[in-house]
Amino acid sequence: MPPTTEKPIVRRDVPLRRSLLLRLLAVSVLVSVCSIATTAWLAVRTTVVAIDEERGQALADDTRIYYRLLGYAARHPRWDGVGPTVRALARETGHRIVITEDGRRIADSEPAPDLPYRPPDKATAAIDPLAASPELLSDSASARIDPRAVGPFRLSEEERTRLRRAARRQAECLRTALGQEMTVVEAPSGRSRVESGASRMPEVPHCDSTTLESLTPTEARALVALNALVNTCLSRRHAAEVKLALDDQGTPRAVPRPGLRPGLPEKTPSESRGAGNADGSLVTSCLASGRAQQLAPYVAPTAALYVTSPGRSATTFFDLSAGNRARIAGGAVLVLLVTVTATTLAGLRLVRPLHALTDAARRMEEGEPGARVAVTSNDELGRLTSAFNAMSRRRDQLEAVRKDMVSDVAHELRTPLSNIRGWLEGAQDGVVPQGDLLVSSLLEEALHLQHLIDDLRDLSAADAGELRLNLAEVDIADLLAHTAMAHRSRAENAGVTLRSEIPGDGLVIEADQVRLYQAVGNLVANALRHTPSGGAVFLRAHQAGDEVLIEVADTGSGIAAEDLPHVFDRFWRADKSRCRRTGGGGLGLSIARKLVQAHGGTVTASSTLGEGSVFTIRLPRVPPPAPPTAPARR
Numbered sequence: 001m002p003p004t005t006e007k008p009i010v011r012r013d014v015p016l017r018r019s020l021l022l023r024l025l026a027v028s029v030l031v032s033v034c035s036i037a038t039t040a041w042l043a044v045r046t047t048v049v050a051i052d053e054e055r056g057q058a059l060a061d062d063t064r065i066y067y068r069l070l071g072y073a074a075r076h077p078r079w080d081g082v083g084p085t086v087r088a089l090a091r092e093t094g095h096r097i098v099i100t101e102d103g104r105r106i107a108d109s110e111p112a113p114d115l116p117y118r119p120p121d122k123a124t125a126a127i128d129p130l131a132a133s134p135e136l137l138s139d140s141a142s143a144r145i146d147p148r149a150v151g152p153f154r155l156s157e158e159e160r161t162r163l164r165r166a167a168r169r170q171a172e173c174l175r176t177a178l179g180q181e182m183t184v185v186e187a188p189s190g191r192s193r194v195e196s197g198a199s200r201m202p203e204v205p206h207c208d209s210t211t212l213e214s215l216t217p218t219e220a221r222a223l224v225a226l227n228a229l230v231n232t233c234l235s236r237r238h239a240a241e242v243k244l245a246l247d248d249q250g251t252p253r254a255v256p257r258p259g260l261r262p263g264l265p266e267k268t269p270s271e272s273r274g275a276g277n278a279d280g281s282l283v284t285s286c287l288a289s290g291r292a293q294q295l296a297p298y299v300a301p302t303a304a305l306y307v308t309s310p311g312r313s314a315t316t317f318f319d320l321s322a323g324n325r326a327r328i329a330g331g332a333v334l335v336l337l338v339t340v341t342a343t344t345l346a347g348l349r350l351v352r353p354l355h356a357l358t359d360a361a362r363r364m365e366e367g368e369p370g371a372r373v374a375v376t377s378n379d380e381l382g383r384l385t386s387a388f389n390a391m392s393r394r395r396d397q398l399e400a401v402r403k404d405m406v407s408d409v410a411h412e413l414r415t416p417l418s419n420i421r422g423w424l425e426g427a428q429d430g431v432v433p434q435g436d437l438l439v440s441s442l443l444e445e446a447l448h449l450q451h452l453i454d455d456l457r458d459l460s461a462a463d464a465g466e467l468r469l470n471l472a473e474v475d476i477a478d479l480l481a482h483t484a485m486a487h488r489s490r491a492e493n494a495g496v497t498l499r500s501e502i503p504g505d506g507l508v509i510e511a512d513q514v515r516l517y518q519a520v521g522n523l524v525a526n527a528l529r530h531t532p533s534g535g536a537v538f539l540r541a542h543q544a545g546d547e548v549l550i551e552v553a554d555t556g557s558g559i560a561a562e563d564l565p566h567v568f569d570r571f572w573r574a575d576k577s578r579c580r581r582t583g584g585g586g587l588g589l590s591i592a593r594k595l596v597q598a599h600g601g602t603v604t605a606s607s608t609l610g611e612g613s614v615f616t617i618r619l620p621r622v623p624p625p626a627p628p629t630a631p632a633r634r
Helices: 020-075 083-093 157-178 217-236 280-298 322-365 380-429 436-463 476-486 488-494 513-529 588-598
Strands: 096-101 104-108 125-127 182-186 192-196 244-246 252-254 303-308 472-475 497-501 508-511 536-544 547-554 602-608 612-620
Touching: 020 083, 020 125, 020 303, 020 322, 083 096, 083 104, 157 182, 157 192, 217 244, 217 252, 217 280, 252 280, 322 380, 380 436, 472 476, 472 513, 476 488, 476 497, 476 513, 476 536, 476 547, 488 497, 488 513, 508 513, 508 612, 513 536, 513 547, 513 588, 513 612, 588 602
Parallel strands: 497 536
Antiparallel strands: 096 104, 096 303, 125 303, 182 192, 244 252, 472 508, 536 547, 547 612, 602 612
16 A cells, blocks of 8 residues: 655644734724713713803803892992992802903902003903993893993982882873783883883873973983984084984984974884984984983993803803814724724734743643643643643643553564464464364464453443443342452462452342443452462452442552553553563553443552552442433445
8 A cells, every 4th residue: 555645734824804903903902992982972072062051141140140240330430439330240140250441350259459450361241331332231232232231311209209100100090901910121321111022011190291202301301402412413424303202212314204393203114214404324323322412421331241250261161172072083093093002012922922832832732742831820821722732732742642542452462462472373384283282372472362352342332431330239248258269269379368258237239230240250369460469369249328339458469559540451461571461451440430430439549558558439328310212324
């Protein structure tokens, strides 16, 4: 047969796309990106909501502060007494409020005498009742003049009282006539008027009040002065003169029909947007400038308002500016880098021992003995490495046992076959006579071969779990007596005394009598083989709890302590020079152990070198369930 050549093993590295480290890194990056994106989205959403809420609160606080201070400026010609108002607003809103005029601080809710005040780059608002901010004061007039700035139109206390009484009488009359609730409202100038909840109040002639429809002396004088200022402005622009009147809220308006005496208008303000031949926008401009000129001596000068708090410099404390976005992006990149770095280090620490295990497994596959991996940790990888090293050692042991077994089997078969060949060649050459001696010698060698084959067959069946047991009640006393009788002749030939100590109470267990007799017989044969002439072999049995103990003791040479763990190994002999004819095939004790284990028991050995050995069989009183019967081999 031509020699066969094995295909050499080719080392292949794991492709990069299938690398455990790369996959671990990819999963880590994916998780990190998703986590960062989710966290950033939630943070932005939360921040936007917080910013909106803070801006809304800041705007509400700023509007409140601005409205109160604007009202103060509309009613006072100077800022001298604004300090208490500023401090009260600061307590209510929790902000620091500072008012400056031409860069000079005139009011501060939290003054620091030792430190000069450094205002922010931009003021929160400019306080000017004659140019109110429409964003912070939505109900200001179209001319941006605060309605609370009335100046010379402010009524005296006597006029206020007279108009208030007239308004109450009119309200009572209308309530009686219309059956509706009426309310008396007082304008900033002090003029009273009647209002109802209805969108349009019907006319009731008998409830009209001459007092409410006529101008007071204070209003008449102020209106004449304002009319002169407006007409002067119009004359400079070559426009016709107009007449002014007060609407129901006390605000000056141009009268649309010329010749109407100064007084309250009979039409709505929408009908009085133009007068005569003058352009409406020109009249509005002159009216606004005239009112500003007339009210200037009665209101406080323009001042700058600063509203600050610990978390903000003006009215908001945070925004998604380019700098903030850059910081958020930088933080996300930093987190990603830290995650990737940590994952890479952890992956390398994880992959390095795996690579070592893979290399050792490849060396083992190639047949290299002693493939081991250094254990560098006590974690799962360390335990895996320890298990691999134990497997490698066990494999080496099994391989050594396999080689020894093959060698021993070959040796055991070679000896009787050589004898048979020698006898046959001698007979063929005429050296050995062909007769009873030849047949007897050939039969003895054939029996040796048959015995070895039977032993190997029993071991193979036990290893495969196919050893069948026919359980029945077995009397231990009868078993020991039968075993002693079977080996009596051999013991006498060897000059060894064989004694059987039969228990008096009788021990009965369930077992396979044939297999149990074979196991005890192998132990007795081994004891007789290692006991010199003049020695003794003892068979004993007794009960210990739920177990029955069978002991085979001898006064032979004993077994060394280092050899004692191997006495049940196959083909093992303490004296390697012994052959099958003088020392057996080395399978008897192995077969005995397998037979006892099949009964659910154990067999152990103890020995003292030079004094003898004791083999103990422990069997349960109730045997384990019989294994399933294996199918017969074809």
